[in-house]
Amino acid sequence: MNIVALIEAQLTWLPAPAVVTLIIVLKILCIVVPVMGSVAYLTLAERKVIGFIQVRIGPNRVGPLGLLQPIADALKLLCKEVIVPSGSNRFLFLVAPVLALGPALAAWAVIPFDAELILADISAGLLYILALTSLGVYGIIVAGWASNSKYAFLGAMRSAAQIVSYEIPMGFALVGVLVAAGSLNLGQIVEAQRGGLGLFSWFWLPLFPLFVIYFISGVAETNRAPFDVSEGESEIVAGFHVEYAGMAFALFFLAEYANMILISGLTAVLFLGGWLSPIPGIPDGIHWFIAKTAFFLFLFLWFRATFPRYRYDQIMRLGWKIFLPITIVWIIVVSAMVVWNVPPWFAA
Amino acid sequence: MFEQAIFYIFAAMLIFSAAMVITVRNPVHAALFLVLSFFTSAGLWLLLEAEFLAIALVLVYVGAVMVLFLFVVMMLDINIAELREGFARYFPIAALVAIVMMYSLGTIVGPENFGLDQVAAAQGHAADYNNTHELGMALFTRYIWPFEIAAVILLVAIIAAIALTLRATRQTKAPNVDHQIAVRREDRVRLIKVDSEPLD
Numbered sequence: 010m011n012i013v014a015l016i017e018a019q020l021t022w023l024p025a026p027a028v029v030t031l032i033i034v035l036k037i038l039c040i041v042v043p044v045m046g047s048v049a050y051l052t053l054a055e056r057k058v059i060g061f062i063q064v065r066i067g068p069n070r071v072g073p074l075g076l077l078q079p080i081a082d083a084l085k086l087l088c089k090e091v092i093v094p095s096g097s098n099r100f101l102f103l104v105a106p107v108l109a110l111g112p113a114l115a116a117w118a119v120i121p122f123d124a125e126l127i128l129a130d131i132s133a134g135l136l137y138i139l140a141l142t143s144l145g146v147y148g149i150i151v152a153g154w155a156s157n158s159k160y161a162f163l164g165a166m167r168s169a170a171q172i173v174s175y176e177i178p179m180g181f182a183l184v185g186v187l188v189a190a191g192s193l194n195l196g197q198i199v200e201a202q203r204g205g206l207g208l209f210s211w212f213w214l215p216l217f218p219l220f221v222i223y224f225i226s227g228v229a230e231t232n233r234a235p236f237d238v239s240e241g242e243s244e245i246v247a248g249f250h251v252e253y254a255g256m257a258f259a260l261f262f263l264a265e266y267a268n269m270i271l272i273s274g275l276t277a278v279l280f281l282g283g284w285l286s287p288i289p290g291i292p293d294g295i296h297w298f299i300a301k302t303a304f305f306l307f308l309f310l311w312f313r314a315t316f317p318r319y320r321y322d323q324i325m326r327l328g329w330k331i332f333l334p335i336t337i338v339w340i341i342v343v344s345a346m347v348v349w350n351v352p353p354w355f356a357a
Numbered sequence: 358m359f360e361q362a363i364f365y366i367f368a369a370m371l372i373f374s375a376a377m378v379i380t381v382r383n384p385v386h387a388a389l390f391l392v393l394s395f396f397t398s399a400g401l402w403l404l405l406e407a408e409f410l411a412i413a414l415v416l417v418y419v420g421a422v423m424v425l426f427l428f429v430v431m432m433l434d435i436n437i438a439e440l441r442e443g444f445a446r447y448f449p450i451a452a453l454v455a456i457v458m459m460y461s462l463g464t465i466v467g468p469e470n471f472g473l474d475q476v477a478a479a480q481g482h483a484a485d486y487n488n489t490h491e492l493g494m495a496l497f498t499r500y501i502w503p504f505e506i507a508a509v510i511l512l513v514a515i516i517a518a519i520a521l522t523l524r525a526t527r528q529t530k531a532p533n534v535d536h537q538i539a540v541r542r543e544d545r546v547r548l549i550k551v552d553s554e555p556l557d
Contacts, residue, residue, distance in 0.1 A: 026359075101389075132487045136412040143420025147392070150424065154385060154431050162431070169428045173421055193489055326534045 036128050040117050048266040049079035055310050062314040089255035094156060097252065101155035106253070106260030109148025113267040116141040120274055121196040123284045123295040134195040135183055138275060142179075142230060145268060146172040148261070149232070149239060149249045156252040164248025167321060168232060168239030174328040175229040175236075181336035182223035185216050185343045186279045189354070199283035206353055208287035213280040215346060215354045218339045220280040222332045224305065227272035229324065231265060233309055235316035236324055243318075273305030274298070364404055371397040384430045392423050406482055409489040 013032060020028045053068065053075065060067025068075040093099055119134040121127040131137065146169055153165020187193055189212055190201040204210025213220045229236040240248040250261045277283060277298060284298045319327070347355050374394040378387050395418045402411035464470075496504050 131408070133408050133412055133489055136409065136416065136489075140412045140416040140420060143416060143424075146420075146424055150427055150431075151389070154427075166428065166432070169424050173424050176421065322532070322534055323538070330535075 033128075037118075040128060041114060044114065044117060044267060044270060045263070047270055048263055049083065051266050051270065051306060052082065052262075053079050054306070055313070058307065058310040059314045062311070083259070086256055086259040091255040091257045092252075094158065094252050096157040098155040098157070101151050102252075103257065105148050105152035105155055106257050106264070107148075108151055109145055109264035110260050110267065111148075112141045112144040113264045113271060116271050119195055120271075121199060121278065121283060122298055124196070124293070126295060127196060130194070130196060133193050135187055135193045135198070138195075139176075139180055139183055142268075142271070143172070143176050145230075145264065148264065152253070152261070153249040156249075158252050160245040160247070160251045161249050163245045164239045164241070164251070167241075168249060171232075171236065171238065171324055171328075172230055174325060175226040175332075178222050178328060178332035178336050179226040179230060181333070181340060182216075182219040182226065183279070185219040185336065185340050186212060188340065188343050188347060189216060191347075195278055195283075199278055199285065202282040203285055204353055205289055207289045208282070210353060211280065211282040211285070212354070215351070216280060216339070216343060218335050219343075220276070222336055223280065224272070224276050224308070226328075226332065227276065228309065228312060229328070231268040231272055231309075233265070233269065234313040235319050237318060238321050238324065241318065269306060269309050270302065273302045273309070276305050277301035360404060364401065367397045367400040367404070371401065384433070385427065388423065388427050388430050391426075392419055395419050395423070406486065407488055409492050 016032060016035070017028060020031065023031070056078075057067040057075070068078045071077040071081045091103075093102055116138055118129045119127070119131055119137050121130075149168045149172075150165045153161045153163075153168070156162070186198060190198040192198060192201065202211045232239045238244075238248075240250075245251075250258055253261060281301045282297075283301075284293050284295055286293045286297055350356055371394050374390045374397065377390040378394065381387050381390065395414060399411040399414045399419075402408075402414065469475075
């Protein structure tokens with residue numbers, strides 16, 4: 010990339026390892042800052058979208074059209090006191106929000122934004138994603154336990170069981186993707202979806218059940234409505250983060266929204282061809298990736314405004330008795346399609 | 358040089374957290390230290406270019422097994438004083454077992470079996486080396502039978518574990534979710550046509 014070469018040319022007076030580290034840090038900033046900005050404006054988008062669905066206007070007081078609302082919210086949370094409950098485990102209580110946010114940001118390292126725009130182009134990218142998304146639950150469990158509060162603990166227990174259950178159909182859906190693409194590298198998975206048919210060459214069509222199950226499991230994995238039993242305002246107050254205030258609470262909030270964006274981006278990369286353009290002839294580019302991610306983010310908000318919360322035992326039934334058998338059957342179907350080179354997706 | 362520094366940092370963290378697992382009083386802290394030791398050993402495996410195994414370790418042990426472990430440990434009401442009761446009495450036996458295990462470990466993986474004269478030094482691979490691919494090839498060609506037999510044994514264990522929970526007749530009352538979801542409007546609501554009566 011030109012910009013990287015330009016910066017390297019400016020820094021020749023530094024030792025080589027320092028330059029490499031500096032460039033990596035700059036690249037990380039180039040990912041984290043837009044992600045954080047998206048998180049901030051996703052909260053505003055959520056309130057606006059749900060407002061319009063419920064025939065309200067939504068926030069419109071701070072700045073033009075309410076566009077400065079996220080900044081006002083962030084300032085408010087920054088100024089609030091972080092209260093540590095007296096019976097809590099102080100260290101784990103304060104570490105838990107960081108444990109929740111860390112994996113949500115670290116997973117972005119392997120997401121391909123464009124053919125060349127990727128921080129770490131590693132061969133086991135899909136596995137890395139799966140491993141990191143399964144770690145976010147520690148923030149929730151540790152928060153629930155360290156708070157030393159009944160409601161927080163109940164929320165943590167619910168969340169642990171739910172995330173472990175939905176990780177399995179999610180993992181099997183990814184197995185289907187890697188059978189279809191023949192690679193664990195996310196860039197190569199996108200390239201495997203390139204074809205003459207535009208959007209009909211993408212994996213969402215041959216892997217349709219896995220696509221639906223992956224996204225629904227993603228909603229469950231991020232603890233979003235209708236699977237938000239770990240927060241369950243009407244049942245257990247606010248679940249695992251009931252004792253948190255100020256910036257510690259804001260970190261949980263950031264983690265949840267960063268995870269939503271991550272799941273949306275991943276669904277776009279794995280099933281909707283990432284940066285590929287939907288119509289043959291129109292150039293590919295990062296804007297397609299952003300548009301597809303935005304589409305799935307809108308689905309998240311739409312779900313929240315539309316569906317009532319699942320009951321806990323119904324969540325378990327959906328994950329274990331419906332999603333799991335469907336994914337296993339469809340992995341066999343996909344394998345058969347790959348072995349027999351079913352056109353147009355798996356033509357030899 | 359840089360790799361060695363990373364190795365020693367991870368190794369020190371691994372030994373520290375493994376020691377903390379057995380010495381801290383709080384079982385939840387012990388479980389979290391076990392998570393840390395899994396993490397650091399995954400880091401060591403990454404240094405050995407075994408990225409598949411390293412990520413699988415994090416995915417399986419940290420992401421699933423330890424979550425369930427924490428789940429159980431947090432629910433238990435463990436009395437620490439009771440746990441410590443027999444410590445002094447059983448210490449000699451424990452020490453004996455520990456020494457025997459250390460000795461057998463030492464004889465198996467000691468320098469006389471794993472020295473540089475027995476095993477050639479590991480070779481670094483180029484950046485395009487794919488550990489996952491190599492592992493898959495080995496598992497599904499040369500080691501296919503051991504691999505399949507291990508899979509069947511695990512399956513048997515899973516079925517046996519589930520069968521054990523179903524041994525006693527179920528006493529608790531729980532709603533049947535399949536039944537609840539299968540309910541249609543016709544099962545619950547009856548529409549009755551009532552003829553309107555003329556006003557007198």
